[in-house]
Amino acid sequence: MKARIRKIATFLEETQREMDRQVSPPTRRAAAVAVIENPLAGRYSEDLSELMAIGEELGELLTARAVAALGIAGPSAESYGKAAAVGENGELEHAAAILHPKLGTPVRRVLGKGAALIPSSKKRGGMGVVLDIPLGHKDAAFVRSHFDGMEVRLNDAPRANEIMVAIAVTDSGRPLARVGGLTKDQIKGEDGLR
Amino acid sequence: MPGGYAMRELLGGAKAIVASTKKVGGPGTRLDVPVTHIHASYVRSHFDAMEVGVNDAPRADEILLALVMTTGGRIHARVGGLKAGEIKGEDGLR
Numbered sequence: 001m002k003a004r005i006r007k008i009a010t011f012l013e014e015t016q017r018e019m020d021r022q023v024s025p026p027t028r029r030a031a032a033v034a035v036i037e038n039p040l041a042g043r044y045s046e047d048l049s050e051l052m053a054i055g056e057e058l059g060e061l062l063t064a065r066a067v068a069a070l071g072i073a074g075p076s077a078e079s080y081g082k083a084a085a086v087g088e089n090g091e092l093e094h095a096a097a098i099l100h101p102k103l104g105t106p107v108r109r110v111l112g113k114g115a116a117l118i119p120s121s122k123k124r125g126g127m128g129v130v131l132d133i134p135l136g137h138k139d140a141a142f143v144r145s146h147f148d149g150m151e152v153r154l155n156d157a158p159r160a161n162e163i164m165v166a167i168a169v170t171d172s173g174r175p176l177a178r179v180g181g182l183t184k185d186q187i188k189g190e191d192g193l194r
Numbered sequence: 195m196p197g198g199y200a201m202r203e204l205l206g207g208a209k210a211i212v213a214s215t216k217k218v219g220g221p222g223t224r225l226d227v228p229v230t231h232i233h234a235s236y237v238r239s240h241f242d243a244m245e246v247g248v249n250d251a252p253r254a255d256e257i258l259l260a261l262v263m264t265t266g267g268r269i270h271a272r273v274g275g276l277k278a279g280e281i282k283g284e285d286g287l288r
Contacts (some may be wrong), residue, residue: 101274121229193286
């Protein structure tokens with residue numbers, strides 16, 4: 001393993017009632033977060049390939065953890081998202097190197113498909129920073145019921161020389177979704193959009 | 195979302211999906227607004243986000259709505275991928 005991981009945390013949310021109405025079946029989402037050492041903290045490096053390789057490893061590890069938390073097979077996942085928070089001695093581009101070049105392929109391998117772009121966000125912050133992971137349907141970005149976000153936070157991360165990397169996976173959209181738009185049973189799944 | 199169409203019109207025919215996130219929270223909640231290129235979602239230098247928050251909002255009967263726009267991508271962007279100069283601008287993706 002190239003990544004030096006300090007801790008992994010998994011969050012699972014299940015919403016059973018909303019506005020005093022039953023949500024049936026309950027909506028469920030999981031996020032897996034790894035806190036890793038930033039090998040490039042405190043210096044400028046033109047070459048970010050080390051972080052890209054870490055992204056590839058974490059793509060598989062965190063997706064597998066999130067799917068396991070949901071207790072589903074990968075292909076049953078409906079939406080996904082990714083995010084990273086870089087500690088104060090790192091650069092926003094370090095988060096980009098982890099998230100964009102290589103992380104997506106193993107995520108899609110674990111989930112079976114994933115024609116849509118994996119929505120993402122990134123930031124720099126101190127310990128306890130709040131990270132919003134955007135969520136979108138994995139096969140068709142325009143499925144409106146699945147536009148969402150999941151907040152994660154670890155009180156002791158990221159330290160100055162660390163990066164917090166998060167992947168969220170769901171088996172459902174928003175509770176009581178009712179704003180129209182493309183629905184999941186209308187997905188063509190060809191271009192990743194519709 | 196309907197809001198997205200109004201935004202695209204103001205920006206002159208932007209084609210890409212408007213990246214979004216949402217949550218339920220109390221006053222002072224922090225919101226990471228995801229950011230992508232307005233014409234092509236895959237432009238890697240422009241995958242970014244901006245954190246916003248207002249110390250006294252949203253109150254219990256309020257909604258805090260944020261739109262973010264930029265005039266550039268990330269500082270020192272260097273992770274390859276589709277570049278802004280390579281945009282075809284047909285499908286909103288590339």
